Amino acid sequence: MKLKRILSVLCVALLLTCLFATNAYAAGSGDVAGAIQSTWNDASSQIKTVVNKVVFPAIDLVLAVFFFAKLGTAYFDYRKHGQFEWAAPAILFACLVFTLTAPLYIWSILGM
DSSP: OOOOOOOOHHHHHHHHHHHOOOOOOOOEEETHHHHHHHHHHHHHHHHHIIIIIIIIIHHHHHHHHHHHHHHHHHHHHHHHHHOOHHHHHHHHHHHHHHHHHHHHHEEEEEEE
């Protein structure tokens, strides 16, 4: 019974894959590399915009939350043990500065 269910799900997935798959042809000349390059040239500005406006701010937010949380736990450890541990907050701060300034230079490194 379980085997029949798995086979039926696989058959449906295969059928949907065949139904919704399309062929991508290079324009009349058969120049596949040119088709890929033109697609990349069209999409690169959109990719750059999404990365600058969505990906980097999301990473910055996560790193900022981790930085302030680690700074708080380091402070409470300092109050408990009398020694402040700087390594983890310093690493998180350096990563935060790196990701905050990355959009300024990352695209010139990548050649975009």
